[in-house]
Amino acid sequence: MEKVDCIIVGGGLAGLSAAYGLASEGLEVMVVERGDYSGAKNVTGGRLYLSPIRDIYPELWESAPFERPVTRELVTLMGDGASTTIELASDRFATAPHQSYTVLRARLDQWLADQVMEKGGMVITKNRVDEILMEGDKVIGIRAGGDDIGADVTIIAEGVLGLLSSKVGLREQPTARDHALGYKEILELPSSVIQDRWHLNEGEGAAHLFMGEVTKGMMGGGFLYTNKDSISLGIVVGMEAMRERTEKVESHTLLDAFKELPHIRPLVEGGTLVEYSAHAIPEGGIAKVPKLFGDGYLMVGDAAGLALNALLTVRGMDFAIASGFYAARAVADAKNRGDCSAAGLAQYEQSLRSSFVLKDLETAKEIPHIMENPRLFTHYPQAVSGLLEKLYTIGPHPSQKLSSTVIGGVRKDFMNARTLKELLAMRKI
Amino acid sequence: MDIVVSVKTNLDLQMIRIKNREPVLEAIPYKTGDLDKNAVEAALQLRDAVGESKVIVLTVAESNRKVRETIKEVLAMGADEAVLIVDPALESTDQAGVARTLAAALQKIGSYDLVLFGEGSSDDYSGQVGPRVAELLGVPQIGYARQITAGGAGVLVERSMDEYIETLEAPLPAVLTVVSEINEPRIPSLMNIMKAGKKPTEEWSLADLGLDPAAVASSCETLSNLAEEQDRKHIMLEGGAAEQAAGLVNALLKEGIVGR
Numbered sequence: 001m002e003k004v005d006c007i008i009v010g011g012g013l014a015g016l017s018a019a020y021g022l023a024s025e026g027l028e029v030m031v032v033e034r035g036d037y038s039g040a041k042n043v044t045g046g047r048l049y050l051s052p053i054r055d056i057y058p059e060l061w062e063s064a065p066f067e068r069p070v071t072r073e074l075v076t077l078m079g080d081g082a083s084t085t086i087e088l089a090s091d092r093f094a095t096a097p098h099q100s101y102t103v104l105r106a107r108l109d110q111w112l113a114d115q116v117m118e119k120g121g122m123v124i125t126k127n128r129v130d131e132i133l134m135e136g137d138k139v140i141g142i143r144a145g146g147d148d149i150g151a152d153v154t155i156i157a158e159g160v161l162g163l164l165s166s167k168v169g170l171r172e173q174p175t176a177r178d179h180a181l182g183y184k185e186i187l188e189l190p191s192s193v194i195q196d197r198w199h200l201n202e203g204e205g206a207a208h209l210f211m212g213e214v215t216k217g218m219m220g221g222g223f224l225y226t227n228k229d230s231i232s233l234g235i236v237v238g239m240e241a242m243r244e245r246t247e248k249v250e251s252h253t254l255l256d257a258f259k260e261l262p263h264i265r266p267l268v269e270g271g272t273l274v275e276y277s278a279h280a281i282p283e284g285g286i287a288k289v290p291k292l293f294g295d296g297y298l299m300v301g302d303a304a305g306l307a308l309n310a311l312l313t314v315r316g317m318d319f320a321i322a323s324g325f326y327a328a329r330a331v332a333d334a335k336n337r338g339d340c341s342a343a344g345l346a347q348y349e350q351s352l353r354s355s356f357v358l359k360d361l362e363t364a365k366e367i368p369h370i371m372e373n374p375r376l377f378t379h380y381p382q383a384v385s386g387l388l389e390k391l392y393t394i395g396p397h398p399s400q401k402l403s404s405t406v407i408g409g410v411r412k413d414f415m416n417a418r419t420l421k422e423l424l425a426m427r428k429i
Numbered sequence: 430m431d432i433v434v435s436v437k438t439n440l441d442l443q444m445i446r447i448k449n450r451e452p453v454l455e456a457i458p459y460k461t462g463d464l465d466k467n468a469v470e471a472a473l474q475l476r477d478a479v480g481e482s483k484v485i486v487l488t489v490a491e492s493n494r495k496v497r498e499t500i501k502e503v504l505a506m507g508a509d510e511a512v513l514i515v516d517p518a519l520e521s522t523d524q525a526g527v528a529r530t531l532a533a534a535l536q537k538i539g540s541y542d543l544v545l546f547g548e549g550s551s552d553d554y555s556g557q558v559g560p561r562v563a564e565l566l567g568v569p570q571i572g573y574a575r576q577i578t579a580g581g582a583g584v585l586v587e588r589s590m591d592e593y594i595e596t597l598e599a600p601l602p603a604v605l606t607v608v609s610e611i612n613e614p615r616i617p618s619l620m621n622i623m624k625a626g627k628k629p630t631e632e633w634s635l636a637d638l639g640l641d642p643a644a645v646a647s648s649c650e651t652l653s654n655l656a657e658e659q660d661r662k663h664i665m666l667e668g669g670a671a672e673q674a675a676g677l678v679n680a681l682l683k684e685g686i687v688g689r
Binding site: 002004028030032036037106107110114117120122124127144145147149188272274 | 441446448456458494497616618619620622623626
């Protein structure tokens with residue numbers, strides 16, 4: 001069996017980040033990607049948090065093809081026929097260095113693949129890895145296109161479903177409960193129109209999340225990110241919630257209805273649909289992170305379940321890039337010491353534990369349980385909007401005292417045993 | 430037998446979309462010319478049949494990045510060496526300029542017995558470059574080869590004509606262009622792709638070939654490159670189903686779509 005230093009299964013951000021680190025160290029790296037090019041099969045809602053990874057590969061980010069830095073944050077709680085939007089316009093977010101950017105994966109991943117090849121790494125596209133080769137508990141390489149290729153270390157960056165790694169028992173089979181379905185449209189709009197519609201200065205961007213009616217009360221939400229000349233508009237919905245729902249909905253109808261909402265329609269008006277994509281998203285939190293390393297292998301990015309939906313912030317790409325970086329360091333050190341066994345690679349998990357990756361996932365460990373509560377997506381958006389609607393209403397009859405409207409509303413919707421219990425539970429997040 | 434194969438890198442045409450009647454060329458991946466791969470495969474088969482031969486792939490481009498993947502792909506298929514002519518002046522060249530560049534490169538390479546081309550490129554498909562190079566070098570050329578055998582005075586070539594097959598013999602060196610039916614290009618294995626990067630690759634500029642940028646400048650200027658506008662007829666048929674059907678038949682007859 002012919003052999004290379006390191007094989008990386010999958011050329012998304014995690015795999016490419018690992019490849020970049022290893023190629024920079026002068027190691028022989030083979031990235032195998034089944035898409036026509038890196039990014040061809042990847043989907044993001046739309047935003048990369050750069051702050052946590054700015055010091056990882058600092059030389060890269062200056063030239064990265066980001067879309068717009070996010071300077072305006074909006075969240076809408078959608079009740080039935082009434083919704084409440086909260087906007088944060090932060091001077092700090094509007095000042096460089098910007099904490100987050102909207103991105104398009106087709107561009108970002110191709111660019112990163114180019115950087116890997118500049119460093120001498122090999123990114124081989126249009127080739128699918130068919131199998132991870134094992135010898136006992138040790139990963140010894142891959143099978144692809146009928147060829148067996150060996151490697152001292154195989155980095156598994158195969159993405160969310162982990163089909164290859166679960167087949168050989170390196171992680172569990174994916175379940176609906178731990179995954180959401182994300183799907184979106186990219187609608188092209190002239191840059192000036194985007195800036196006008198979202199009240200943005202030239203080059204700045206907005207991120208807008210939606211909760212409640214948008215998913216018919218199912219776990220998940222809607223999102224809208226502004227790119228340079230397009231917007232990403234989509235829905236994330238829990239797979240289990242979709243499955244359990246008695247009155248079945250087809251996912252695409254949620255997006256169609258979303259676009260037709262009176263306060264969304266004018267925003268997307270005239271946009272040309274240029275891309276439609278969908279993907280599974282890991283939502284299991286730290287409880288579902290598999291064993292991250294073993295003899296001859298490491299797991300990175302979505303394949304390792306490294307993603308975090310914390311309602312207002314949705315992250316994954318920063319975890320992917322960071323895990324790739326730490327994987328590369330661990331492999332380079334293991335190669336230097338000539339020990340690619342589990343013991344030799346153990347440093348990888350230690351670095352993840354002392355970095356934001358596993359720390360943030362640990363901090364957020366209760367979030368998946370909280371999000372399983374459907375009232376978060378039904379009762380609360382409705383209660384907030386309902387109360388505000390009452391406060392803003394002047395009817396034909398004499399109005400109530402402002403204070404009694406507020407107290408009445410709060411008492412009815414928030415000061416009951418169930419809500420208090422839920423609010424208490426939320427302290428854990 | 431030393432065989433040089435000219436390969437071209439073009440944009441993946443299937444990825445291009447039209448916006449405001451113009452092609453959107455940003456972020457379109459590159460692709461190796463389809464027929465060029467047939468030419469490479471033909472060269473490899475010939476090399477292996479004759480023995481004591483090598484296959485050099487030759488390409489021209491305005492940037493190294495553009496041809497990197499293509500060269501890797503054809504080296505991975507089994508070509509022995511690569512020669513890249515890279516010069517920013519080649520951005521706005523035409524078929525004549527490319528032919529002059531290739532002819533100068535072949536003269537610099539010096540020893541070659543066969544020069545192979547695809548019969549046309551996957552994008553422009555002008556079919557000009559092979560014949561132009563033969564003319565510039567003053568060597569015989571045979572187009573539309575569907576089979577190449579070493580033998581006779583040099584090579585025996587079956588040409589695929591529309592209605593018949595022509596068999597010609599040519600002395601070496603000669604320029605041949607191939608058609609797709611000549612073979613099925615091999616798909617390189619992952620290990621061969623890995624090794625491709627280590628094969629000898631020369632990179633020359635126009636100056637290295639003694640060419641002035643003016644010598645490759647396009648003699649044509651593109652005034653407009655617009656997609657055809659498709660306008661609908663906007664014919665509304667009124668009345669009941671039978672009336673509408675009759676109206677539709679009439680409209681189709683009038684357009685000559687049915688009843689010819």
